[in-house]
Amino acid sequence: MDWNTVLPGLSSALSFVFALMLLDQWRERRRPYQLVWALGMLWYGLSAGTEFLGSAIGWSEPLYRAWYLIGAIWVAAWLGLGTVYLLARTRFGYSLAFSFLLAALFTFLSWRRYEYPDSGIAIWLYPLIGLVLAVAIVVLTYRDDHRWASLTGWALVIGTVVSAVMVLTVPLEAPGYYVDPATGIPAGELYPGYIRLLTPFFNVTGGFALVLGAVYSAYVFMPKRRVIEYDLHTSAGVGLFLRNLVVAPVAIAVNLVASIPGAVAALFRGTLDGRVPATALIALGGLIPSITSGANRFGETGAFFLGEFLGVVFLFAGFIVSAHVIGDVRVPFTGIVLLRRDAPA
Numbered sequence: 447m448d449w450n451t452v453l454p455g456l457s458s459a460l461s462f463v464f465a466l467m468l469l470d471q472w473r474e475r476r477r478p479y480q481l482v483w484a485l486g487m488l489w490y491g492l493s494a495g496t497e498f499l500g501s502a503i504g505w506s507e508p509l510y511r512a513w514y515l516i517g518a519i520w521v522a523a524w525l526g527l528g529t530v531y532l533l534a535r536t537r538f539g540y541s542l543a544f545s546f547l548l549a550a551l552f553t554f555l556s557w558r559r560y561e562y563p564d565s566g567i568a569i570w571l572y573p574l575i576g577l578v579l580a581v582a583i584v585v586l587t588y589r590d591d592h593r594w595a596s597l598t599g600w601a602l603v604i605g606t607v608v609s610a611v612m613v614l615t616v617p618l619e620a621p622g623y624y625v626d627p628a629t630g631i632p633a634g635e636l637y638p639g640y641i642r643l644l645t646p647f648f649n650v651t652g653g654f655a656l657v658l659g660a661v662y663s664a665y666v667f668m669p670k671r672r673v674i675e676y677d678l679h680t681s682a683g684v685g686l687f688l689r690n691l692v693v694a695p696v697a698i699a700v701n702l703v704a705s706i707p708g709a710v711a712a713l714f715r716g717t718l719d720g721r722v723p724a725t726a727l728i729a730l731g732g733l734i735p736s737i738t739s740g741a742n743r744f745g746e747t748g749a750f751f752l753g754e755f756l757g758v759v760f761l762f763a764g765f766i767v768s769a770h771v772i773g774d775v776r777v778p779f780t781g782i783v784l785l786r787r788d789a790p791a
Contacts, residue, residue, distance in 0.1 A: 507622025562639025
């Protein structure tokens with residue numbers, strides 16, 4: 447059995463099913479994050495589908511370009527954007543702004559570490575874009591202006607269009623694709639630096655939003671023990687707000703860890719909000735492929751297909767648990783119920 451064919455095939459099939467279920471959920475409830483997540487899972491399925499076809503019938507230049515554009519650049523960013531819209535009315539904008547700063551830093555450090563040829567002005571332009579977006583998102587979040595989510599969405603739409611033009615038009619050396627000779631897994635070796643630097647910029651931001659957003663959601667719904675107090679409301683003045691903004695990441699992390707025993711006890715009593723395990727599964731589903739795809743971009747390709755498969759399995763499991771909490775789980779676009787909700791949301 448060739449796992450380089452089986453694993454991406456399974457990942458692709460499950461992703462398409464997941465995308466249809468999300469689209470069906472959006473059709474019923476009309477929440478923007480559901481539609482964005484559906485698009486993100488469509489990208490996931492198409493990306494894994496290119497890997498399945500490449501392993502099954504052989505790689506080609508069009509397949510390689512589609513794989514890099516959709517899988518290496520778009521997937522994590524669009525899934526992360528879904529979480530951004532889900533949390534648009536919270537102060538998650540501060541965390542997202544920090545993720546843009548991290549993306550800017552990792553983009554520059556990636557260039558310093560690997561010295562990608564033909565990087566050009568990208569080494570300065572991408573971090574500058576990240577910095578500008580981070581500042582704008584902080585300002586909007588501070589003003590309690592929920593348009594910080596829309597700003598992020600428009601930035602990603604523009605970035606998606608620009609990246610498509612870049613990836614689809616750049617000349618590639620023959621044979622037009624590259625796979626690791628030891629593992630048979632594709633890697634972005636043929637692309638110039640200004641395109642390869644798109645991957646940390648898009649993926650750090652998207653992966654961070656998806657994983658941290660899921661962890662934050664779990665924290666919101668679990669029974670909490672507040673070891674460290676903080677308050678991000680702006681009514682107390684700028685000085686106190688800035689102090690709390692610095693304290694908040696440490697406070698949330700400490701309070702989350704301190705709350706885990708109570709959450710476990712509630713789970714065994716059957717009183718834990720079902721959204722807690724759901725978002726925990728989603729966090730795992732975002733974290734695992736973020737690690738393996740990040741390693742793939744840096745030449746460590748061995749666990750890439752396994753991480754991709756485990757990612758969609760955990761994401762789908764989290765979705766099923768979450769959907770069961772808020773409503774019935776059914777076959778998409780039908781009235782056939784697979785799992786009926788048995789408790790109020």
